[in-house]
Amino acid sequence: MDAESIKHLLIGVVAFGFLFEKLLSFLNSRRSLPAVPKTLEQYLDEKKLKRAKLYQKANFRFGLISGTFSFVLTILMIYFGVFGWIDSWLSGFVENPIFLSLIYFAVIFIGSDLISIPFDYYHTFRIEEHFGFNKSNRATFFTDKLKGYVLSIVVGGGLLALLLWLIHQIGKGFWWQFWILASIFMVFVNLFYTAWILPIFNKLTPLQSGELKEKLIAYTAKVNFPLENLFVIDGSKRSSKANAFFSGFGKRKKVVLYDTLIEQHTPDEIVAVLAHEVGHYKKKHILIGMLSGVIQVGILLFILSQFIHSQNMSMALGGSEMAFHLNIIGFTMLFSPISMVLGIFMNMISRKHEFEADAYAKETFAGEPLAEALKTLSINSLSNINPHPWYVFVNYSHPPLIERLKKLEG
Template identity: 30%
Template sequence: MALPGELWAELPAEKRIFCSVLLFSWAVYLWEAFLAHRQRRVYRTTTHVPWELGQIMDSETFEKSRLYQLDKSTFSFWSGLYSEVEGTMILLCGGIPFLWNLSGQISGRAGFGAEYEIVQSLVFLLLATLFSAVTGLPWSLYNTFVIEEKHGFNQQTLGFFFKDAIKKFIVTQCILLPVTSLLLYIIKIGGDYFFIYAWLFTLVVSLVLVTIYADYIAPLFDKFIPLPEGELKQQIETMAKSIDFPLTKVYVVEGSKRSSHSNAYFYGFFKNKRIVLFDTLLEDYSALNKEPAEGEDGENEETKSKTKNKKQGCKNEEVLAVLGHELGHWKLGHTVKNIIISQVLSFCLTVLSRRFEFQADAFAKELGKAKDLYSALIKLNKDNLGFPVSDWIFSMWHYSHPPLLERLQALKEAKQE
């Protein structure tokens, strides 16, 4: 009887590669599933507020966040299992060669023969992304209109959802197809060093997309308005000037149009930096904190304002503390470092990103914002139903931001100094 090693050696090279890809894919999936299982067990068994959070988190909020994260974890398990099985079936049933041949037939009928492999590749990419969008649609619908709706985050109607999905697909293709065609052309003419030219091209494209995203792509989906003149804008400009941050504009984006989750970020290179605040981050701007006008039922053809939600968002001092943290990433060079490290290894990026978060918190502390950042982190965690307890392996592997308890402890020590 032949040993497994002998049987493996007798397989043709292409079958060994095929089996290796399949085994590696399932090994990664099983590792991720194992980590998710550990974290899901934390969600199920941690039913009381940890004593460290007893003074800052009530049991009702804790239970809501626990159930939200448990629902999300369960959903991720089933959607991940489906994705892995789907990918395996595509490989086993020859889905990729079938789609490639179909792409050749379509491009051939359009007048592009076999010598036009770039055209065939673009047709293949278009069909593959269309297939992915269609098969992923039920999962996206369930996530938005069942899980996010159940826990009070969804602000979209079904019509808005589909219009948004179609727009995203079209915009994605308008970017993806030209970039891919240029990349394939570079690979075709690059000779022995094509991989270097391809890497440099993808790096440049990434930098360009980061630069133009907020100005030209994001406004296609959400409305960006300049932050009105007032105390908050003046305070933001003063803080930016104090650290030589080259701020040119401050925007408020209507994030409440699709979700009640909150966020803030900055973008831009060199001397042209902009700050973007989600309206859900600001108490005074979030549509979710406003009562509908007289005669309105709080819902229109695109979005629905859930006035039943409790007041959310941060006060001006807390917003400034959050921005102090974000500006710390800029001042300490984290953005550039992340871009460089992302070209090497994603796990190292996660580990280093956690360190960067502590450093950015410390920078906000140096700006005198420790107390306000402490309260802002608690408030944002509450608004977003973040669960403060994590399995240590799951956290180390997945969380680019340290757990809330660790960040609060560091800030608490800072406040006591």
């Protein structure tokens, strides 16, 4: 395929992805308001239901504007060869091909993020704040940005440098060697995320002794899940939304509870949430997710290896000669439909796993407190209780609330 044909293909793929995503979002936003389900009558009334719909529509309009801006900018950059122009401009200052690629990606990343800052700012301090979710201040917002830059340069830049070095040294066969290294890194991050990365942005403190901790420890002992690493994260410094998550393996496994979760839920509801997370561990969902991620990375790298030396790909993006960084950018655009299909498949598995974890919590603790916790979490976060089925099929990693409640309360 010649450079001009690839250029048109790139524009077509980007356009298809944008239109498909916005069509699903439109269908979801236009979904009619349902009657308040009987199971939610104690938590939800028509006024709250309308407020949730307003929140969904506000996010849809915001996504449409920000997404359209990004889409148009990307199309213009492809059509007028701006990606290639940036490469030619930087080539006048940097000769080393690996350094050139690293600087190129830094320029693209920082430029893209700077353009997105006004949109992120508006979403945080207008939409999220208007609906009562935002708890962060301007200092936290911009400090998070700077910390994100540093982390991206150190971790992302290091991995990218290693990838580029292997490409230059080995050629087309680089993919399987980097795949091994990337897989090791993924396991490493899972083990040490809460100890090394999360504290950069949030404060973690051990859960204090009391009724909640006693109930959590008693439950984990009952299901043979020894656990001493129970932490509370100060999620309230950024948002009123609540959450909890599990990370690590073996002795390094940790459960992290958001302080907002503790504030908004009873001890039994929090134990039920933990039981759900333990269910993921016991059913080996975490291991399956890790292996699935490793396989996806392998597929991505193998396909990348087929494009990495393409002269026409670089020229399609406006380059004057073959450049690995241009080919990587072109590849990420062409890979997006495959990524979407893989994402749909992974979401199907994830929704199945969520039902299984719910069933485990119901079996080993109780279904009612988990159902109550899900209701509170959903209503407090203004979640959509009547999402469009197509939107759910493509985007939801968790089953809709009503479906989960039917199984928990049935």
